[in-house]
Amino acid sequence: MPSYSRDEVVKIQHTLARKGFDPGPVDGVWGRRTEAAVRAFQAASGLIADGIVGPRTRKVLFGDDSQPAPVDDPGFPWFQEARHLLGVREDTSARSNPQILDWASDIGIPYRSDDIAWCGLFVAHCVAATMAHEPLPTNPLGARNWLKFGAPCQPQVGAVLVFWRGSASGWKGHVGFYAAQTPGGDFYVLGGNQSDKVSIAKIARNRLLGARWPATAPELHSAPHVAADDGSIFSTDES
Incomplete structure (x- = not known):
């Protein structure tokens, strides 16, 4: 994935530190x-303190109103965390990937094995790790x-x-983040447990x-983020 989003976060962290607001390690x-x-x-700047570097905050912080592309926007920190984790895999042996178990532990969710979907x-990890005040659903x-x-929205970059x-009327499901869509309107989803890893699936x-x-x-x-259809087969049973 492009490194621009990490560079943008570094820029924000550097600028905050220079202005006397400690962002922790300047690590992107x-x-x-x-x-x-x-x-x-x-x-301190008389802005709505929502923790999001939107247009008004950017203008005060940087002195301009230039905006990154939505997929690179640090104003969507939950989505940038998801991008950062691309490639993380479950352990397909009898053991579990401790990183995945740590996600559950950090949120306080009982979870014993990455064999469980x-x-x-x-x-939940991507949201909770980057948005301290965002309520999670019951049993995420x-x-x-x-x-x-949250609230209903149109499919767009960062949306859940x-x-x-299995079937539309059943109980099974899958959840991930909108990354893009094909010209025909099918979705590229950045999600976990897609072929046993964090990946982008159609x-x-x-x-x-x-x-x-x-x-x-x-x-x-x-606006919808339209990407060329890469010809990949559709994911049909994420588990």
């Missing part, structure tokens, strides 16, 4: 200390429970997409149950 990782520093800067856990391990997360799995649009946006983040209503 959007964590809770960086979010807290943004909130402190916003409060972890698409909901991945989304259940993919369809994410239909109660919930899909049925999922048919007729499986979509709903799109949700974090309650504490400003919704941009961005």
Whole structure:
């Protein structure tokens, strides 16, 4: 993946530090200390202290209103965390990947093995690790429970997409983040537990149950991010 988003976060961290707001290590990782520093800067600047580096905050912080592309926007910290984790795999032996188990431990979710479907856990980690005040749905391990997360929105970069799995009327589901869509409207989903790893999978649009946006983040209503169809086969049973 491009490194621009990490560079953008480094730029924000450097600027906050120069202005006297401690973001923690200047490492390009959007964590809770960086979010807290943004909130402190916003409060001191007479801005809404939402921890999001949106257009107004960028203008005050940097002295300009230039905006990165949505897929690189550090104002979507949960999505940038998801991108950062691309390639993380479950352990297909009798053991489990300790990194995945740590995600559950950090949030306080009982979770004993990465043999248990972890698409909901991945989304929960990305949100909780970067947005300290964002409420998670009850039992975030259940993919369809994410239909109660935040607020409904149009599919757009960073949105949480919930899909049925097996049958639309059943209980099984899958959840991940909108990364892009094909010209025909099918989705490229950045999610966990896709072929046993964090990856981008193509999922048919007729499986979509709903799109949700974090309650504490400003919704941009961005235009669909259309990417060429890469010819890959559709993912049909993420587990």
